[in-house]
Amino acid sequence: MGLELYLDLLSPACRVVYIFAKANRIPFEYKVVALMKGEQLSEDFGKVNPLKKVPALKDGDFTMSESIAILQYLAEKYKLSDHWYPANLEKRAKINEFLLWHVNVVRPLMVKDFWFKVMAPTLLGRTAPAERLEAVAQEFSTVLDQFEKTFLQGKTYISGEEISVADVVSFCDLIQTTRTGQNIFEKRPKMAAWRQNVESHIGLELINEAQKAALSAGSYSKDSMDPKGVEWLTARVKLLLP
Numbered sequence: 001m002g003l004e005l006y007l008d009l010l011s012p013a014c015r016v017v018y019i020f021a022k023a024n025r026i027p028f029e030y031k032v033v034a035l036m037k038g039e040q041l042s043e044d045f046g047k048v049n050p051l052k053k054v055p056a057l058k059d060g061d062f063t064m065s066e067s068i069a070i071l072q073y074l075a076e077k078y079k080l081s082d083h084w085y086p087a088n089l090e091k092r093a094k095i096n097e098f099l100l101w102h103v104n105v106v107r108p109l110m111v112k113d114f115w116f117k118v119m120a121p122t123l124l125g126r127t128a129p130a131e132r133l134e135a136v137a138q139e140f141s142t143v144l145d146q147f148e149k150t151f152l153q154g155k156t157y158i159s160g161e162e163i164s165v166a167d168v169v170s171f172c173d174l175i176q177t178t179r180t181g182q183n184i185f186e187k188r189p190k191m192a193a194w195r196q197n198v199e200s201h202i203g204l205e206l207i208n209e210a211q212k213a214a215l216s217a218g219s220y221s222k223d224s225m226d227p228k229g230v231e232w233l234t235a236r237v238k239l240l241l242p
Contacts, residue, residue, distance in 0.1 A: 002027065002028070002029060003026070003027065003028040003029065003057070003058075003059050004028065004029045004031050004057070004058040004059070005017060005018070005021065005028045005029070005030060005031065005055060005056075005057055005070075006031040006033045006045065006048055006049070006054055006055060006056040006057070006058070007030065007031070007032065007033065007054055007055050008032065008033050008034055008035045008040075008054050009210055009211075009212075009213045009214060010035055010036070010213055010214050011035065011054060011055070012110075012172045012173045012175075012176045012214075013054070013055055013067040013172075013173075014054050014055045014067070015172045015210045015211065015214070016055075016067050016071065016168055016169050016172040016173075017055045017057075017067050017070050017071065017074075018030075018210050019168060019172065019202060019206060019207065019210050020071050020074065020165070020168050021074060022206055022210075023168075023202050023203070023206060024074070024078065024080050024084070026074055026078055033045055033054050033056075034229075035054065035229065035233075036225040036226075036229050036233075037225065037226045037228075037229050038225075038226055038228035038229035038231075038232055040052050040053060040054055041228060041232060048063050049063065049065045051065055053065055055067050055070060057070050057073065059077075067169070068099050068103065068165070068169060071085070071165045071168070071169070072085055072165070075165065083159075083162035083163060083164060084163070084164055084165055085164065085165050086159075086164070091159060091160075094159060095158070095159050095164050095165065095166045098151055098158055098159075098166045098170075099165070099166055099169060101151075102166070102169060102170055102173070105143055105146075106143055106147070106170065106173060106174070107173055109136060109139055109140050109143060110173050110174070110176055110177060112136050112240060113136050113137075113140065113177060113180050113182070114176060114177075114179065114180055115236070115237050115240050115241070116128035116132065116133060116136065116240070116241065117133070117180040117181070118179060118180060119233065119236075119237050120237050120240075120241050122222060123222070123230065123233055123234045123237050124234070124237060124238075124241070128241050132241075140184070144184060144188065144191065147170075147191065148188060148190045148191060152190050152191070152194055156194075156197050157194070157197060157198070158170065158194075163197075163198065163201045163202075167194075167198050168198070168202070171195065171198045171199075172210075174195075175207075175211065176214070179214065
């Protein structure tokens with residue numbers, strides 16, 4: 001039994017795992033779990049990940065979830081080039097520092113922005129109030145300043161002059177903002193250069209392959225969902241926008 005990755009490329013976290021595995025030529029069987037159809041809620045998928053979330057990994061009898069943990073597992077199991085997740089304690093600690101900051105600060109804002117502007121109109125027929133959107137936009141601006149000044153500084157990549165898992169995670173999340181009409185790179189030359197460096201290393205062909213479904217306008221329509229998926233997604237958006 002080989003490596004199986006359970007993914008839906010509508011999810012940035014799944015695209016991270018897909019791009020990382022493909023970029024490093026890690027052989028895997030791609031198992032589609034369609035979020036819009038509620039397939040993550042099925043009993044069969046629950047045997048792979050009881051949390052019923054994607055991405056998920058199955059390697060023989062071993063299973064796990066959480067995108068960052070999966071990247072770390074793949075980097076170590078397949079003995080990838082050291083720059084991805086360095087053995088050096090201090091370098092690895094700095095990558096972990098960024099990843100924890102990113103998932104606790106950047107990702108929640110990205111999720112709010114997406115759900116307010118895309119999923120709320122799709123499921124509830126309305127967007128968030130203007131003041132809520134403005135609050136998210138202002139907080140986003142502050143956080144991106146921190147990204148540039150604290151983590152990028154004058155470096156090519158987040159961890160220095162070589163790409164790491166940190167760059168792939170952040171890149172896939174931040175590109176999602178293009179789906180909500182933002183161009184966070186336009187007035188930020190440091191971030192624009194970083195984006196270009198990541199795209200050059202990974203390759204636009206692979207990135208576009210992973211992004212294709214996510215950027216399609218029809219990907220987030222009720223027509224693409226089954227009732228179970230609509231119910232699950234509506235409950236989620238109501239938590240953010242009662």
